[in-house]
Amino acid sequence: xxxxxxxxxxxxxHVALGATLTGFGGWQxxxxxxxxxAEHRAVREAAGLFDLSHMGEIEVAxxxxxxxxxxxxVGNLSAVSPGRARYTMLCAEDGGILDDLVxxxxxxxxxxxxxxxxxxxxxxxxxxxxxxxxxxVVTDRSASTALVAVQxxxxxxxxxxxxxxxxxxxVRDMKYYAGAPATVAGVDAFVAxxxxxxxxxxxxxxxxxxxxAVWRAVLEAGRPLGLVPAGLGARDSLRLEAGMPLYxxxxxxxxxxxxxxxxxxxxxxxxTDDGSPLPFVGRAALEARRHSEPARVLVGLxxxxxxxxxxxxxxxxxxxxxxxxxxTSGAPSPTLGHPVAMAYVTPELSAEGTALAVDVRGRQxxxxxxxxxxxxxxxx
Amino acid sequence: xxxxxxxxxxxxxxxxxxxxxxxxxxxxxTANAAExxxxxVYLELxxxxxxLTAGEVFGEIESTKSVSELYAPVTGTVVEINQxxxxxxxxxxxxxxxxxxxxxxxxxxxxxxxxxxxxxAQVGG
Numbered sequence: 074x075x076x077x078x079x080x081x082x083x084x085x086x087h088v089a090l091g092a093t094l095t096g097f098g099g100w101q102x103x104x105x106x107x108x109x110x111a112e113h114r115a116v117r118e119a120a121g122l123f124d125l126s127h128m129g130e131i132e133v134a135x136x137x138x139x140x141x142x143x144x145x146x147v148g149n150l151s152a153v154s155p156g157r158a159r160y161t162m163l164c165a166e167d168g169g170i171l172d173d174l175v176x177x178x179x180x181x182x183x184x185x186x187x188x189x190x191x192x193x194x195x196x197x198x199x200x201x202x203x204x205x206x207x208x209x210v211v212t213d214r215s216a217s218t219a220l221v222a223v224q225x226x227x228x229x230x231x232x233x234x235x236x237x238x239x240x241x242x243x244v245r246d247m248k249y250y251a252g253a254p255a256t257v258a259g260v261d262a263f264v265a266x267x268x269x270x271x272x273x274x275x276x277x278x279x280x281x282x283x284x285x286a287v288w289r290a291v292l293e294a295g296r297p298l299g300l301v302p303a304g305l306g307a308r309d310s311l312r313l314e315a316g317m318p319l320y321x322x323x324x325x326x327x328x329x330x331x332x333x334x335x336x337x338x339x340x341x342x343x344x345t346d347d348g349s350p351l352p353f354v355g356r357a358a359l360e361a362r363r364h365s366e367p368a369r370v371l372v373g374l375x376x377x378x379x380x381x382x383x384x385x386x387x388x389x390x391x392x393x394x395x396x397x398x399x400x401t402s403g404a405p406s407p408t409l410g411h412p413v414a415m416a417y418v419t420p421e422l423s424a425e426g427t428a429l430a431v432d433v434r435g436r437q438x439x440x441x442x443x444x445x446x447x448x449x450x451x452x453x
Numbered sequence: 454x455x456x457x458x459x460x461x462x463x464x465x466x467x468x469x470x471x472x473x474x475x476x477x478x479x480x481x482x483t484a485n486a487a488e489x490x491x492x493x494v495y496l497e498l499x500x501x502x503x504x505l506t507a508g509e510v511f512g513e514i515e516s517t518k519s520v521s522e523l524y525a526p527v528t529g530t531v532v533e534i535n536q537x538x539x540x541x542x543x544x545x546x547x548x549x550x551x552x553x554x555x556x557x558x559x560x561x562x563x564x565x566x567x568x569x570x571x572x573x574a575q576v577g578g
Binding site for chain 2: 093104105108109110113306309310379380381383404405407434
């Protein structure tokens with residue numbers, strides 16, 4: 074297994090820190106450094122440092138880059154201002170989700186599409202194909218780009234503290250879902266105020282050869298403030314608490330953005346220069362499926378007992394035995410102290426407050442439908 | 454994993470439980486299993502008086518990331534369970550051979566158990 078898995082430019086740092094490594098999306102990445110729970114809590118209370126170099130970075134550049142992405146993705150990318158980012162999706166012709174993406178408009182004619190590791194090759198191939206005919210060049214920058222995230226209430230203090238004086242105002246005043254070039258720890262980075270934890274934080278795109286310098290500088294500057302390196306275990310429980318979907322769990326080719334409760338990302342209102350509906354891949358299917366009720370919809374579940382539900386377990390009506398849905402992600406919530414899960418259930422059972430049960434290895438555990446975002450960070 | 458991770462006086466199962474030679478005998482999980490599980494958040498043990506059968510499941514242990522079944526190293530009757538570990542499952546991870554023990558068993562028959570050396574060889578420690 075490990076023989077074919079790719080290594081992050083920070084692999085040696087993880088080994089030196091004693092990380093437990095795991096295979097993820099074709100990469101060998103840190104699962105945890107010491108304790109999943111401690112890393113999770115550090116991000117909620119102080120800060121965590123994540124290596125996300127397994128993510129794919131695909132540049133789409135040229136005079137028609139925005140038009141190409143409007144055609145390729147479900148979002149309205151030409152409406153995104155330079156320096157801003159957008160959460161969007163790549164869908165198939167039938168409306169199924171091929172990947173969920175964050176797209177940064179790095180300049181007027183240049184975008185960086187960030188794809189999930191396991192889907193990066195597919196996203197690249199689709200973008201190349203869908204951009205054909207547009208004056209835009211699609212380039213895979215994944216191998217030369219490292220990505221580290223600094224997340225948590227102390228993240229801004231840490232990142233701003235490492236930023237070159239001239240760039241401090243840019244980074245300090247950066248809005249959520251914005252990004253800009255800045256020098257951090259002496260390295261030319263693209264700094265973005267984005268993340269996958271439900272906390273304030275930054276993602277730093279840096280040249281692969283500079284990754285170690287940035288990683289070490291953040292660790293050194295952050296440790297006195299409570300920052301710890303954090304692995305994919307904590308990343309998963311953090312995003313679950315924040316109600317954020319994970320491709321392969323909540324999202325896949327069999328569900329549409331509507332079933333996932335993310336219909337807002339599908340911009341059926343985008344138009345061409347002459348005002349007619351802008352054709353994009355999946356448009357016809359998504360228009361048809363927008364108003365037809367999906368067979369199952371994504372809900373949040375709060376466990377009333379102690380045993381957590383896990384991905385793949387059946388959801389049932391209490392006392393019943395016919396599955397009415399299935400769990401896509403589940404864990405004991407470290408912040409809330411009770412089990413949380415996401416599940417697809419039949420629409421008539423999706424209302425908040427509906428009492429359901431999950432078959433946890435042969436025994437039903439009580440759960441109740443709650444809003445998908447289990448945890449919201451305290452206001453500043 | 455340090456070389457003393459598997460005490461010589463204990464016997465082990467291939468499924469990562471340990472048992473001592475006292476009477477009643479104490480059963481727990483190995484340091485290797487505790488480390489692989491990560492943060493342990495839930496522990497389900499049989500009740501006092503329950504009959505265990507060597508090689509069969511007698512409980513489950515769950516971490517933030519995964520769940521594992523507990524396999525009985527011996528056939529016998531449960532005479533005591535570690536209620537403190539049920540209430541504070543993290544104890545099993547922090548002190549698997551001490552305060553994190555699981556059950557005490559009145560043993561009628563010992564199952565297929567390994568020596569420390571055999572177990573160490575199996576887990577590559």
